[in-house]
Amino acid sequence: MSRIGIIAVRFALLAAVLAAWELLPRLGIVNAMLLPPLSDVVPMLGDILARPKVHEAIGVSAAEFAVAFVIAVPLGTAIGVLSAENEYFGEIFKPMLFYVFSVPKSIFLPMFILVFGIGFQQKVAYAAFSTIFVVIMSASAAVESVKAEHLLVARSYGATRRQVLTRVYIPSMTPVLLEALRISMIFNFTGVMIAEMYASRTGIGQMISSWGENFQMPQLFAGVILLATVAIIFNETIRWFETRCSAWRT
Amino acid sequence: MANVSNVTRLRETPAHTAVEVSNLNHVYEGREGKVAALEDISLTIEAGRFVVIVGPSGCGKTSLLMMLAGLRRQTSGTILCAGRPIVDPDPERVGVVFQEASLFPWLSALDNVEFPMALRKAPKDERRRRADEMLNLVGLQGFGGRYPHELSGGMKQRVSIARGLVQDPPVLLMDEPFAALDEQTRMTMGHELLRIWSQTNKTVVFITHSLTEAVYLADEVLVMSARPGRIIDRIPITLPRPRNYEMMASDVFGRLRDRIWQQIRTTP
Numbered sequence: 167m168s169r170i171g172i173i174a175v176r177f178a179l180l181a182a183v184l185a186a187w188e189l190l191p192r193l194g195i196v197n198a199m200l201l202p203p204l205s206d207v208v209p210m211l212g213d214i215l216a217r218p219k220v221h222e223a224i225g226v227s228a229a230e231f232a233v234a235f236v237i238a239v240p241l242g243t244a245i246g247v248l249s250a251e252n253e254y255f256g257e258i259f260k261p262m263l264f265y266v267f268s269v270p271k272s273i274f275l276p277m278f279i280l281v282f283g284i285g286f287q288q289k290v291a292y293a294a295f296s297t298i299f300v301v302i303m304s305a306s307a308a309v310e311s312v313k314a315e316h317l318l319v320a321r322s323y324g325a326t327r328r329q330v331l332t333r334v335y336i337p338s339m340t341p342v343l344l345e346a347l348r349i350s351m352i353f354n355f356t357g358v359m360i361a362e363m364y365a366s367r368t369g370i371g372q373m374i375s376s377w378g379e380n381f382q383m384p385q386l387f388a389g390v391i392l393l394a395t396v397a398i399i400f401n402e403t404i405r406w407f408e409t410r411c412s413a414w415r416t
Numbered sequence: 417m418a419n420v421s422n423v424t425r426l427r428e429t430p431a432h433t434a435v436e437v438s439n440l441n442h443v444y445e446g447r448e449g450k451v452a453a454l455e456d457i458s459l460t461i462e463a464g465r466f467v468v469i470v471g472p473s474g475c476g477k478t479s480l481l482m483m484l485a486g487l488r489r490q491t492s493g494t495i496l497c498a499g500r501p502i503v504d505p506d507p508e509r510v511g512v513v514f515q516e517a518s519l520f521p522w523l524s525a526l527d528n529v530e531f532p533m534a535l536r537k538a539p540k541d542e543r544r545r546r547a548d549e550m551l552n553l554v555g556l557q558g559f560g561g562r563y564p565h566e567l568s569g570g571m572k573q574r575v576s577i578a579r580g581l582v583q584d585p586p587v588l589l590m591d592e593p594f595a596a597l598d599e600q601t602r603m604t605m606g607h608e609l610l611r612i613w614s615q616t617n618k619t620v621v622f623i624t625h626s627l628t629e630a631v632y633l634a635d636e637v638l639v640m641s642a643r644p645g646r647i648i649d650r651i652p653i654t655l656p657r658p659r660n661y662e663m664m665a666s667d668v669f670g671r672l673r674d675r676i677w678q679q680i681r682t683t684p
């Protein structure tokens with residue numbers, strides 16, 4: 167099928183979903199209390215976006231997200247690179263990291279609450295914790311994606327250690343690291359939301375959770391649309407960089 | 417005065433020796449203890465010669481080449497290149513062309529060729545001029561902007577050769593450069609390599625598993641024994657130059673190839 171054809175079908179599907187969202191509750195096929203029609207949700211989105219309380223909540227969540235990200239990504243990258251580059255470090259820590267990686271991080275959330283209390287620190291700590299393992303794994307995969315032949319070529323032409331780093335390691339690792347960045351954003355976002363929805367006094371996750379508990383369905387759906395949009399925009403921006411930096415990876 | 421300088425020229429045979437290896441031994445210390453890889457290798461390669469090394473798999477050809485390139489340190493023995501020992505990689509004296517996939521996929525063909533010059537921070541325009549020249553030499557004019565994944569296997573190896581030659585080293589080492597190519601491309605590339613070689617007057621050390629390729633390319637074929645690798649025969653290839661494909665059908669060609677095969681077959 168042609169490119170344009172595919173895009174047309176995608177839009178048709180999207181339109182069908184939105185139409186169903188509008189029509190099913192309007193026609194009484196599904197309970198409008200559970201699924202408010204789209205035309206009620208969209209104005210609600212404008213409405214909640216105008217509320218100062220929502221602004222405040224978004225600010226808190228964004229700050230948690232940013233701080234957790236700034237902790238998890240550099241730290242995780244450093245540990246990942248170390249465990250791939252340093253044999254002893256790798257031998258000791260890699261199995262443990264793999265084990266913990268496989269455990270759902272949310273089961274540790276109560277411990278974070280016990281240690282940090284409910285608040286900014288606890289949510290940041292939990293989000294960073296739930297993100298760091300995927301960063302470690304990706305960073306060590308990035309190091310391992312550097313080809314031995316390329317290192318040999320650089321050495322044979324007299325590259326210094328620094329040149330090997332800047333001219334072989336970094337370009338080889340960039341596509342994998344960008345992908346890691348993208349995936350860690352998803353994990354980090356999820357971490358913040360889970361922490362806020364589980365126990366919190368502020369934040370957009372907490373708001374969504376309380377809208378849900380109080381059966382405020384239009385608000386709940388407006389919040390879902392808002393967060394989904396933010397996540398998709400983040401994801402697509404990095405993906406755009408990824409494709410630009412890795413046209414050669416085919 | 418003129419006489420004196422003449423005499424020194426005559427006595428100074430090392431000036432014509434591109435590579436000299438004396439009593440080289442190498443032992444790998446692996447997990448299962450020591451593995452003697454190379455044993456008492458001595459060889460002299462005159463400047464401008466095309467020398468091909470053949471031998472059974474695992475006999476230490478790549479190891480020897482790595483040592484010639486200064487990429488690996490031998491256990492004992494010396495390697496002289498242009499009269500001076502090789503201890504570290506020295507791109508001014510030795511260029512290396514590796515097996516397939518050694519080009520950097522994130523650099524264009526032109527940037528790949530420029531890479532060695534970029535490492536020593538040569539001026540941009542000199543780099544570009546030289547790299548263009550090399551791409552022309554290997555028959556890739558107009559392909560400088562392409563990325564490796566946009567080139568065929570043969571073209572990639574042409575770029576590798578251009579990269580190996582860009583700093584104009586007197587010696588070019590090649591480790592099975594055409595092994596991954598199909599038979600036809602491989603023949604063409606061999607022929608092209610001879611053309612490039614005759615235009616640049618390099619000393620070439622070329623490793624291959626193909627006996628036909630060995631005889632077709634070489635001035636001299638060195639045959640190595642199975643591990644520990646020793647040089648068990650030196651076969652001068654007396655076929656005239658320039659070589660052409662018809663020679664492959666000749667009796668001399670067949671006899672030479674046969675002699676090499678017998679040597680490899682009977683190596684202990």
Ligand SMILES: Nc1ncnc2c1ncn2[C@@H]1O[C@H](COP(=O)(O)OP(=O)(O)OP(=O)(O)O)[C@@H](O)[C@H]1O
Pocket residue numbers: 444445446451453471472473474475476477478479480643
């Ligand atoms: N880094 C290493 N550590 C230990 N042993 C090694 C190492 N590199 C090579 N060897 C061993 O040394 C021997 C020679 O290896 P080498 O790669 O030089 O052989 P080769 O002649 O190039 O083989 P091929 O024709 O298959 O390319 C082999 O037995 C190999 O297992």
Ligand SMILES: [Mg+2]
Pocket residue numbers: 477478479591
């Ligand atoms: Mg080899």
